[in-house]
Amino acid sequence: MLERLAPVAVTVALIALWEGLVRALAVDPFVLPAPSAIGAALVASAPSLLAALLHTLTITWIALALALPSGVGLAFLIHRSALAEAGILPIAVVLQATPVVAIAPIIIIWTGVDQPDRALVVIAWIVAFFPVLSTLLSALKAIDPALHDLFSLYGASGRARFVRLELPASLPALVSALKVASGLALIGAVVGEYAAGSGAAQGLAWRLIEAGNRLEIPTMFACLALLSALGLAQYALLGGLERWVLTRRGLAASRRPAGR
Amino acid sequence: MSLLRLEGVGRRFGDGVTALAGVDLDVPAGAFVTLLGASGSGKTTLLRLIAGLDQPSDGRIVWAGDAAPTLGYVFQAPTLLPWATVAENVALPLTLAGRRDPEAVTAALAAVGLEGRAEARPRELSGGMQMRVSIARALVARPTLLLLDEPFAALDEITRDRLGVLLQRLWREQGLTIVFVTHSIPEAAYHASRAVVLDRAPGRVAATFDFAADRPRERTSPGYFAACADLAAALARTMAGAHEDA
Numbered sequence: 001m002l003e004r005l006a007p008v009a010v011t012v013a014l015i016a017l018w019e020g021l022v023r024a025l026a027v028d029p030f031v032l033p034a035p036s037a038i039g040a041a042l043v044a045s046a047p048s049l050l051a052a053l054l055h056t057l058t059i060t061w062i063a064l065a066l067a068l069p070s071g072v073g074l075a076f077l078i079h080r081s082a083l084a085e086a087g088i089l090p091i092a093v094v095l096q097a098t099p100v101v102a103i104a105p106i107i108i109i110w111t112g113v114d115q116p117d118r119a120l121v122v123i124a125w126i127v128a129f130f131p132v133l134s135t136l137l138s139a140l141k142a143i144d145p146a147l148h149d150l151f152s153l154y155g156a157s158g159r160a161r162f163v164r165l166e167l168p169a170s171l172p173a174l175v176s177a178l179k180v181a182s183g184l185a186l187i188g189a190v191v192g193e194y195a196a197g198s199g200a201a202q203g204l205a206w207r208l209i210e211a212g213n214r215l216e217i218p219t220m221f222a223c224l225a226l227l228s229a230l231g232l233a234q235y236a237l238l239g240g241l242e243r244w245v246l247t248r249r250g251l252a253a254s255r256r257p258a259g260r
Numbered sequence: 261m262s263l264l265r266l267e268g269v270g271r272r273f274g275d276g277v278t279a280l281a282g283v284d285l286d287v288p289a290g291a292f293v294t295l296l297g298a299s300g301s302g303k304t305t306l307l308r309l310i311a312g313l314d315q316p317s318d319g320r321i322v323w324a325g326d327a328a329p330t331l332g333y334v335f336q337a338p339t340l341l342p343w344a345t346v347a348e349n350v351a352l353p354l355t356l357a358g359r360r361d362p363e364a365v366t367a368a369l370a371a372v373g374l375e376g377r378a379e380a381r382p383r384e385l386s387g388g389m390q391m392r393v394s395i396a397r398a399l400v401a402r403p404t405l406l407l408l409d410e411p412f413a414a415l416d417e418i419t420r421d422r423l424g425v426l427l428q429r430l431w432r433e434q435g436l437t438i439v440f441v442t443h444s445i446p447e448a449a450y451h452a453s454r455a456v457v458l459d460r461a462p463g464r465v466a467a468t469f470d471f472a473a474d475r476p477r478e479r480t481s482p483g484y485f486a487a488c489a490d491l492a493a494a495l496a497r498t499m500a501g502a503h504e505d506a
Binding site: 144146147149150151152153154155156160164165168169171248249 | 308311312313331333336337339343344355356357401
């Protein structure tokens with residue numbers, strides 16, 4: 001219980017320290033606004049900030065919803081066929097290795113400068129899909145060859161092998177990949193908004209830049225706080241899903257020593 | 261009557277390794293054939309060829325009758341699906357054939373003494389119990405031939421003996437035909453109605469012994485000691501010329 005409270009207590013203490021120092025040293029709000037000022041900005045522009053949050057959230061989850069089937073599909077294709085591995089994997093690695101900030105402007109041009117949301121989805125998808133692909137690929141390769149022999153012996157069809165062996169065997173890895181991918185998709189969406197720049201984008205990152213341009217520093221921090229909260233919430237949600245899957249499998253890390 | 265005949269079966273791998281060369285083997289229906297050999301004698305390769313998991317480079321494998329044989333295979337490890345229950349694991353051969361037969365699953369579990377554990381997960385069972393599940397899975401589709409690849413090698417002595425007794429009983433009660441790979445002389449001598457000793461790499465049949473199927477199998481009976489001695493001598497001859505490389 002204490003271990004659960006510790007991060008909350010430390011965060012509260014840090015915020016209190018921050019507030020105290022800003023007041024005691026009379027720090028200029030343009031440099032570092034006090035948490036209370038950020039809170040006030042958050043409340044003041046709550047409707048528009050929440051709309052922006054919802055927008056970024058939507059982009060992130062559309063990208064995630066695309067990354068999941070495309071990553072899973074490609075992983076199975078590559079796993080089944082050496083030719084597909086030779087052909088596709090290098091391209092996926094190149095896409096992953098190139099900094100997404102550098103590709104973002106090109107993608108924005110390709111998807112239409114007047115359609116920034118499309119570009120955001122594509123950018124977020126690019127960064128989110130690779131961990132799904134690579135994690136799933138390792139999980140597929142880790143399946144006991146004897147289990148594959150067993151399925152061959154009993155004349156399993158390709159579909160039966162997929163549904164009854166490969167998919168359930170890689171489910172825990174898939175959930176972990178999804179957890180990592182959700183954070184990356186959010187980063188992708190933010191990077192995309194930065195690259196898209198002017199007015200058309202409606203997400204939180206754009207609000208952050210705009211607030212910076214207008215020197216509304218507390219609003220900037222409010223956007224930042226919302227982005228962190230969003231990332232944290234996604235991580236917690238998918239972390240919960242991961243624990244649920246692992247517990248059902250009896251794979252969850254136990255604090256008690258194993259043994260019967 | 262022979263259920264299965266291997267005629268001059270050889271297996272060379274792409275990397276130039278010859279695992280088996282010219283193996284002639286006859287598996288009579290209802291026999292308990294033990295394949296005994298040192299590591300590298302191609303025992304597992306032979307079993308995989310019989311199971312159709314691998315194809316011979318030379319020779320042929322002839323089955324009696326026209327119908328495709330139903331096989332049961334027990335691997336060195338229990339090889340269970342960890343996310344599935346014991347009953348689901350046992351039912352797998354039926355499921356993959358598009359069949360549902362809860363009575364057959366119950367009967368197979370009862371045969372290995374796991375009646376009460378149908379809903380357990382593999383991780384909740386001991387190693388010996390997991391191996392029993394694996395045997396039940398191999399039996400559930402009423403196999404023409406049951407293949408076992410050193411199934412008890414990783415178990416402790418007492419569990420191994422108990423599972424040996426169980427397997428012997430299943431063979432007699434269910435009229436199974438069994439090919440059992442082992443590197444243990446006592447295990448081969450205990451089970452065999454026909455014991456085949458394989459030569460070292462490349463594997464070929466070095467010696468074949470036929471024992472009375474219904475002989476006394478007590479560990480103190482003279483017949484058991486004689487069988488052990490015969491097999492040990494044959495195995496030792498295959499090792500002649502193998503000096504320090506063992």
